[in-house]
Amino acid sequence: MAILLTHATIATMTAGYGLIEDGALVAEGERIVWIGQTSDIPAQWQTLPAQNCGGRLLTPGLVDCHSHIVFGGHRAVEFEMRLNGASYEEVARAGGGILSTVTATRAASEAELLAAALARADLMIAAGATTIEVKSGYGLTVADELKMLRVARQIAAHRRLRVVTTHLAAHAIPPEYKGRPDAYIDEVAIPSLHAAQAQGLIDAVDAFCEGIAFSPAQVARLFRAAQDLGLPIKLHAEQLSDLKGAVLAAGMGALSCDHVEYIGADGVAAMAAAGTVAVILPGAFYTLRETRKPPIEAFRAAGVPMAVATDFNPGSSPVASLPLSMNMACTLFRMTPLEALQGTTTHAARALGLTDRGTIAPGQLADLCLWDATHPAELSYRIGATPLHTRIFGGRLDA
Numbered sequence: 001m002a003i004l005l006t007h008a009t010i011a012t013m014t015a016g017y018g019l020i021e022d023g024a025l026v027a028e029g030e031r032i033v034w035i036g037q038t039s040d041i042p043a044q045w046q047t048l049p050a051q052n053c054g055g056r057l058l059t060p061g062l063v064d065c066h067s068h069i070v071f072g073g074h075r076a077v078e079f080e081m082r083l084n085g086a087s088y089e090e091v092a093r094a095g096g097g098i099l100s101t102v103t104a105t106r107a108a109s110e111a112e113l114l115a116a117a118l119a120r121a122d123l124m125i126a127a128g129a130t131t132i133e134v135k136s137g138y139g140l141t142v143a144d145e146l147k148m149l150r151v152a153r154q155i156a157a158h159r160r161l162r163v164v165t166t167h168l169a170a171h172a173i174p175p176e177y178k179g180r181p182d183a184y185i186d187e188v189a190i191p192s193l194h195a196a197q198a199q200g201l202i203d204a205v206d207a208f209c210e211g212i213a214f215s216p217a218q219v220a221r222l223f224r225a226a227q228d229l230g231l232p233i234k235l236h237a238e239q240l241s242d243l244k245g246a247v248l249a250a251g252m253g254a255l256s257c258d259h260v261e262y263i264g265a266d267g268v269a270a271m272a273a274a275g276t277v278a279v280i281l282p283g284a285f286y287t288l289r290e291t292r293k294p295p296i297e298a299f300r301a302a303g304v305p306m307a308v309a310t311d312f313n314p315g316s317s318p319v320a321s322l323p324l325s326m327n328m329a330c331t332l333f334r335m336t337p338l339e340a341l342q343g344t345t346t347h348a349a350r351a352l353g354l355t356d357r358g359t360i361a362p363g364q365l366a367d368l369c370l371w372d373a374t375h376p377a378e379l380s381y382r383i384g385a386t387p388l389h390t391r392i393f394g395g396r397l398d399a
């Protein structure tokens with residue numbers, strides 16, 4: 001099956017926006033086979049029934065490279081606690097936070113988790129996502145981490161969405177391992193990693209390197225086990241303090257370091273040297289009313305590619321929308337609308353180690369978004385309204 005789109009303003013996202021005015025695109029099967037000017041469509045495709053885009057903006061389908069959408073329950077009560085003055089760390093230390101979601105996730109059946117995750121995936125799709133990353137990390141036993149990962153793997157069978165899964169057993173220390181994080185790494189994190197890889201459930205390995213979670217030495221041990229299995233690594237680094245997780249992760253060749261509000265100059269330099277992507281998560285910054293911003297100017301100056309993601313999770317970032325995250329990245333962090341769109345297309349794909357999406361070019365997957373917009377900056381500019389007109393997934397328009 002082939003499709004022909006005509007009269008689109010195409011942001012190819014190759015070299016800046018890479019705008020093509022009055023552009024046209026042909027996809028055959030899942031792939032883009034031609035792009036150019038509407039006036040230059042090669043004869044072999046001129047007879048295809050054309051979808052006239054009426055000048056609308058066509059971008060790559062958005063890529064959300066950091067989410068935690070498989071979980072039980074919600075955390076609205078904790079939201080209230082924090083508004084009454086408790087910090088995220090205080091809530092976590094009081095047994096709330098991530099651990100309350102762990103209790104709800106352990107109690108939920110696979111079918112319940114899947115139904116809830118699909119409802120969240122629908123929100124992401126409605127805001128323009130065509131690829132999402134989904135992490136485990138609310139099970140914290142071997143069996144419950146595997147349960148979460150099986151659910152994450154099932155999402156793509158039920159929705160027109162590509163899903164990349166990440167093992168995040170090293171997300172928090174469960175009550176039964178309180179004060180024994182090393183034992184948790186040895187008895188749960190590493191065994192669940194081996195089992196998940198053996199069952200084909202994971203594409204990458206992540207950890208939370210923080211005072212309330214795991215030390216760089218513990219993370220390094222897990223990452224060595226990941227690399228022995230041939231899996232790429234990434235890290236929740238420097239979200240609340242500077243433990244030098246980014247120096248560690250970049251030094252081991254990580255795909256990305258995420259959050260990075262508290263990163264130092266050494267971390268930025270290590271990421272630049274390794275080509276590690278900085279994943280900017282303004283939804284968590286906003287929700288936690290953080291004040292320390294990621295060093296956007298330093299990343300820019302060092303040439304560290306920046307991605308923008310939702311971090312969709314029940315505690316620190318209950319947001320499904322990439323365009324809203326782009327708006328926050330611009331308004332809160334002074335990223336430019338071009339950087340924000342690169343952050344949810346080409347750089348987000350790179351953060352997942354993927355080169356077949358995130359730009360519009362022949363050979364790329366025909367995952368695209370057509371927007372009720374004419375300039376790419378409109379995607380970052382609007383607040384709360386998603387101007388998505390039509391999503392194209394694998395060369396087929398959404399119904």
Ligand code: DI6
Nearest residue numbers: 098208236284313314315316
């Ligand atoms: N940092 C975050 O922002 C999420 N995980 C993490 O390590 C929060 C997860 C949660 O609060 O449930």
Ligand code: FE
Nearest residue numbers: 066068236311
């Ligand atoms: Fe996260």
